[in-house]
Amino acid sequence: MFTGIVTDIGRVRAVSQTARDRRYEIETAWDTATLDLGASVSHAGCCLTVVETGPGWFAVEVSGETLSKTTLGDWVAGTRVNLERAAKLGDELGGHIVSGHVDGLGTVTAVTPEGGSHRLTVEAPAPLHRYIAAKGSITVDGVSLTVNTVEDREFGLNIIPHTWEATTLGALKAGDPVNLEIDMLARYLARWQETA
Known part of the structure; x- marks a missing residue:
């Protein structure tokens, strides 16, 4: 984990x-x-x-x-x-629980400077987009992020300067593919609803 x-x-x-x-x-x-x-x-x-x-x-x-x-x-x-x-028992959980199992490939559709940060817009493949919710968590290329907005298959992320510089996200441009892992809780909730 x-x-x-x-x-x-x-x-x-x-x-x-x-x-x-x-x-x-x-x-x-x-x-x-x-x-x-x-x-x-x-x-x-x-x-x-x-x-x-x-x-x-x-x-x-x-x-x-x-x-x-x-x-x-x-x-x-x-x-x-x-x-x-990998996290060890007792480590600080600064992001969210991530399994390291990529659920699908997203595509960056826009990168826009916004104040000192950057707005990253990503299109998720169907049906993966159904598991992405505003203010929920998502992992993009291994980085734990908070989803700001969701509109159909696209979702928006605010990338603060530290994350922009300390990860590979700062090199992304429109058209680039990214690894996506949806929040584990969303995955299990969706499965429960499918079988209920």
Whole structure:
């Protein structure tokens, strides 16, 4: 489990195809000596397992299913990636409860400066848009955010300067795909209503 609070922007240093999957090596400012093999790390909102570590880098393997359902299939050497280590019991829950399971790909439709912040507008795919509510939580590329507005399939987010600079959100532009994870409570409530 994660909180959606990004603690480093990593960088893809190498991409290779293995017999089973695609392998990414990720450079990070973290002390990778404290990163165990088998640890879960959120990469742009996608939970992946650490399979190897070295000084200042670690490696993960990604299945074809994940590559087809997330932005990870577009990663190349040099791609910047929001990173978060798994939460531990007793950690501060600064964002919201995030599973690291991407529900779908959204598309940025507008990025507009608004005071010192930026207004980000994203279109969610159907039927995922039904689970997004104003003042609810959503994860965009691994970042826990509050939904400000919802209109049909589009939703608006206010990105404060700190988040704009401390995550990869500051590089987004109209037309870019983003990984979306809806709020876990919305997912279970929707399922309950479907079966009630």
